[in-house]
Amino acid sequence: MLLKAPAENIPIQEIPLQKNIKLFIKREDLIHPQISGNKYWKLFYNINTYLENNPENPYIITFGGAFSNHIAAVSAAGNLSGVQTLGIIRGEELQDKWRDNPTLLFAKRNGMNLKFVTREEYRYKEKLTEFLQNEFPHALIIPEGGTNEQAVAGIKMMLNNQTKDFDYLCTAVGTGGTVAGIAKFCEENQKVIGFKVVDDTSLENKIAELTSRQNFNLIDSCFGGYGKIKDENIRFINDFKEKYGIPLEPVYTGKMMQKVFELIDEDFFPENSRILCFHTGGLQGIEGANQLLEKQNRNLII
Ligand SMILES: Cc1ncc(COP(=O)(O)O)c(C=O)c1O
Incomplete structure (x- = not known):
């Protein structure tokens, strides 16, 4: 049996801000109960x-x-x-x-x-x-x-009429396929930001092999290293879930959103910007992360 294309309209939720900037999150994590997000x-x-x-x-x-x-x-x-x-x-x-x-x-x-x-x-x-x-x-x-060429082609499905209306498209970056796909297939006027959760200096070159466009920036969002979870990351994820009802995990989406909030605080985005973050799923990882945190006697992800 082949994988089917899920329904077109994946929910896009607004994260209300006190600033003159609009922030949204596209819930690709909801497209399938077991094969989530990107x-x-x-x-x-x-x-x-x-x-x-x-x-x-x-x-x-x-x-x-x-x-x-x-x-x-x-x-x-x-x-x-x-x-x-x-x-x-x-x-x-x-x-x-x-x-x-x-x-x-x-x-x-x-x-x-x-x-x-x-x-x-x-x-x-x-x-x-x-x-x-x-x-x-x-x-x-x-x-x-x-990540390979077919994967990049598939990422095109994360873009549709709903996503055309944003100035910035944001995603977490691990092996680079997702950001490459977004950069390759987004509208010409859109800017793409990849939030690097891996300290890998070869990523720029890997992405360049997958898209010839130069419409993307990579921003360091490692917070101490790939898979490392700091107390501030746990606090951010738990606060985010309490405030907006959206779960994030600590390796990719939690770090991306935390960095997006930092950039907004630093006025990185011009006034009236419309920002769309892709929730790329991975929530299955919370259970394993909590096991490790529990062993270290630390607060857990809720
Ligand atoms: C939840 C999640 N978000 C983002 C990414 C990053 O995607 P990519 O490897 O295409 O950069 C991954 C996988 O690596 C992931 O599991």
């Missing part, structure tokens, strides 16, 4: 094109860390489309502990096979990909984070 669109053409061309014994292989939204999404997409999946997981130590990890447990329950590799092996993913493609010539191998 993941749905990044997988859409990857999986559909593959299934159309390989209806017999399809097999999907991909890569990710212990709490990866991408691993969760691919496992759910595999389950939904009746395709066997294999996740190559960073961290050999998880071999005997995957039951304690909500993301990996979810992936297993969706029927995904998990293969745990050392961090060293994982670093050489290209080699691993080559090896796996030789071993399974008919398999679809999707890179970490799902």
